[in-house]
Amino acid sequence: MSLQTQIDMTKLPQHIAIIMDGNGRWAKQHNKPRVFGHQNGVKAVRQVTEGAAELGVKHLTLYAFSQENWKRPKFEVNTLMKLFVKTVEKELDTLNNNSIKLNAIGDLENLPKDTYKALLRGMESTQDNNRMTLHLALNYSSRWEIMNATKRIAREYKEGLLTEDQINDELMSQYLTTSGIPDPELMIRSSGEHRISNYLLWQLSYSELYFTDVLWPDFSKEDLYAAIISYQNRERRFGMTGDQLIKS
Ligand code: IPE
Ligand code: IPE
Ligand code: MG
Numbered sequence: 001m002s003l004q005t006q007i008d009m010t011k012l013p014q015h016i017a018i019i020m021d022g023n024g025r026w027a028k029q030h031n032k033p034r035v036f037g038h039q040n041g042v043k044a045v046r047q048v049t050e051g052a053a054e055l056g057v058k059h060l061t062l063y064a065f066s067q068e069n070w071k072r073p074k075f076e077v078n079t080l081m082k083l084f085v086k087t088v089e090k091e092l093d094t095l096n097n098n099s100i101k102l103n104a105i106g107d108l109e110n111l112p113k114d115t116y117k118a119l120l121r122g123m124e125s126t127q128d129n130n131r132m133t134l135h136l137a138l139n140y141s142s143r144w145e146i147m148n149a150t151k152r153i154a155r156e157y158k159e160g161l162l163t164e165d166q167i168n169d170e171l172m173s174q175y176l177t178t179s180g181i182p183d184p185e186l187m188i189r190s191s192g193e194h195r196i197s198n199y200l201l202w203q204l205s206y207s208e209l210y211f212t213d214v215l216w217p218d219f220s221k222e223d224l225y226a227a228i229i230s231y232q233n234r235e236r237r238f239g240m241t242g243d244q245l246i247k248s
Helices: 023-028 034-055 067-069 074-097 113-125 142-158 169-174 221-232 242-247
Strands: 014-020 059-066 102-103 132-140 186-189 208-213
Touching: 023 113, 034 059, 034 132, 034 208, 034 221, 067 074, 074 102, 074 113, 102 142, 102 169, 113 169, 132 142, 132 242, 142 169, 142 221, 186 221, 208 221, 221 242
Parallel strands: 014 059, 014 186, 059 132, 102 132, 186 208
Antiparallel strands: none
16 A cells, blocks of 8 residues: 555645755666666655645756756766756646645856756746745755855845844745745655755755655655655754643
């Protein structure tokens, strides 16, 4: 029986963030080049997008390409960039039919022109959809975004547009690429790696972290359900004691 029946629909995370990892190792296991893993990773993207939307999750953020990923072999980077274009174009109808809005976060302007344009087209054509937003983190780096926010705040402070008192938790959040999006309650990483890899450092401050050994191309709706169930069985204390939570 599907794990879906065990999900408590009243305690659904509003925002799930995922580090899609393990494409290269999956390809290796199948005696294929690394890019074969990326191509097969698209199926898992479809699965989690569909699975999350069906449940009623409002935001799904997928780490698709980090600023550190430029260090990979040129062929792999070029193939990934082309794959992003192809996938966005191919999936647009499905996104629109399911009322899913596409958004991208990261240093988008420094992506190859084709990739940038495909993303803009995708975001524009899905902008009125409201069931769920799929955020793709592309050419993304959390330190980069925090640095940019800090620079903007410094500039606006200098120009007299901001006072020191106004610089708080909430304001910082508004200056990040995820402005207006609630912080993820749950962060999932596939492939058995236990690290954050420069992903949403500010936003993940109090997220529940879930790690699975499943390699990304094998990641299914059931794996998503398992992560949500694990999340629902945890006690989120936010600094308080367990007893305080029972009383409130
Ligand atoms: C994740 O899979 C996809 C991207 C980073 C684009 P990897 O390509 O990192 O796969 P492994 O970690 O080498 O197995
Ligand atoms: C993180 O995966 C980035 C993406 C999933 C896009 P990596 O595979 O690049 O992470 P590290 O370098 O092994 O930490
Ligand atoms: Mg990896």
